[in-house]
Amino acid sequence: MATVIVWAFTPRAGREADLEAAHGPDGAWARRFARSPGFLGTKLLKAEGRYLTLDRGSAPGACDAFKAAHGGDYAALDRACEALTAEESRLGLFETVD
Secondary structure (H helix, E strand, O other): OOEEEEEEEEEOOOOHHHHHHHHOOOOHHHHHHOOOOOEEEEEEEEEOOEEEEEEEEOOOOHHHHHHHHOHHHHHHHHHHHHHHEEEEEEEEEEEOOO
16 A cells, blocks of 8 residues: 655746646655655646646655655755745645555
């Protein structure tokens, strides 16, 4: 069983390409999360001017463990990406059903 954290984003006008670069499967967030042994990858979805990220991990506590170990880096990247979005919200932590 894996877990998926889902975030929703509405980009600021003209910042769509920057948001895609930061949140895509090879973007800054995925590279940061890749330092965690439980990270399984990121998917970026787009529809009607909104984006969803699907961050997959191998265990429910993997994201919390990552934030505890790399909190300063996480916060710095989060601040750097604030200018890319008009809205963002965490939709939830989901478990895959196999």
